[in-house]
Amino acid sequence: MDGGGVVVYGCERVEVPPITIAIANQKGGVGKTTTSVNLAASLAAAERSVLLIDCDPQGNATSGVGVDRRSVERSVYDVLLGQCGLDEATLPTRVPGLSIVPATQDLVAAELELVDAPDRATRLRDAIAASQRGAEIVILDCPPSLGLLTVNALSAADRVLVPLQCEFYALEGLTHLMATIDRIKAAYNAELAFEGIVLTMYDGRNSLTHEVAEQVREHFRVFTTVVPRNVRLSEAPSHGVPALLYDAQSRGAQAYLGLARELLEGLPLAPREAPRPAASKPARGPKAEAKV
Numbered sequence: 001m002d003g004g005g006v007v008v009y010g011c012e013r014v015e016v017p018p019i020t021i022a023i024a025n026q027k028g029g030v031g032k033t034t035t036s037v038n039l040a041a042s043l044a045a046a047e048r049s050v051l052l053i054d055c056d057p058q059g060n061a062t063s064g065v066g067v068d069r070r071s072v073e074r075s076v077y078d079v080l081l082g083q084c085g086l087d088e089a090t091l092p093t094r095v096p097g098l099s100i101v102p103a104t105q106d107l108v109a110a111e112l113e114l115v116d117a118p119d120r121a122t123r124l125r126d127a128i129a130a131s132q133r134g135a136e137i138v139i140l141d142c143p144p145s146l147g148l149l150t151v152n153a154l155s156a157a158d159r160v161l162v163p164l165q166c167e168f169y170a171l172e173g174l175t176h177l178m179a180t181i182d183r184i185k186a187a188y189n190a191e192l193a194f195e196g197i198v199l200t201m202y203d204g205r206n207s208l209t210h211e212v213a214e215q216v217r218e219h220f221r222v223f224t225t226v227v228p229r230n231v232r233l234s235e236a237p238s239h240g241v242p243a244l245l246y247d248a249q250s251r252g253a254q255a256y257l258g259l260a261r262e263l264l265e266g267l268p269l270a271p272r273e274a275p276r277p278a279a280s281k282p283a284r285g286p287k288a289e290a291k292v
């Protein structure tokens, strides 16, 4: 019963909510799903219990961790519609420590079906709060829009991480995204923090890449780790595994391991090597300093 987010000290049982990170950018094809899947796998490889929630009707994160969308019985659609809890829709993956709440095409309809629900923007947040599985980190893969699904993700998130491809119009889209984040903070989630930008499909030989990267670094917090363009990252999804399980030595897999390390440095989680309380041993190490 003791999951990653449940700590037992003597007879005191402490539920620690997960740290929820939305991977968002309203532009398609910038590496949101690739980042969600590979960052989630890398965090799990660092022995954190991770839940990936696919918030995109395209379901690419779902198939990317090897779940056949045709076989899905419960998905994030059912969760948002109140037809089941998050835990009932959670499936294991081939990556130890990583579970997924899958998405299927019917998620497109959720936006319309929820239009009259007063709590439509915060349903995902409520579902995560009610989860008993005790994930330490929840990763939300957002769709390429700023509609209700992304609003739900940003309302549920503690932090937002933005994958960005270094191309000509990158900064323009970023301004729009920042305005949306500010609106979400004002309306639903005052605590939402901007975690930073991850430069994806980075091509160090391209001068435009350098120019855009420089401009972005001038204005925003940007992760030191950049993700290079790497064919292994685009091949791995067709094998239903993150790059770490497909080719762990590839530059893509190694970049996401580096990104996970950099992210973990800033997360208020207890170190893995922390000694466990003698009276009762939780499945994972105690997280006395975890976020409240």
Ligand SMILES: Nc1ncnc2c1ncn2[C@@H]1O[C@H](COP(=O)(O)OP(=O)(O)O)[C@@H](O)[C@H]1O
Binding pocket: 027, 028, 029, 030, 031, 032, 033, 034, 035, 060, 144, 200, 201, 202, 227, 228, 229, 230, 231, 233, 234, 235, 252
């Ligand atoms: N670093 C990378 N190197 C090579 N291909 C990548 C990389 N990141 C993403 N891709 C590929 O680019 C396409 C779009 O990436 P994806 O993560 O699906 O973007 P999004 O979720 O933002 O739409 C996919 O085909 C993916 O495999």
Ligand SMILES: [Mg+2]
Binding pocket: 032, 033, 034, 056, 060, 142, 143, 144
């Ligand atoms: Mg995607």
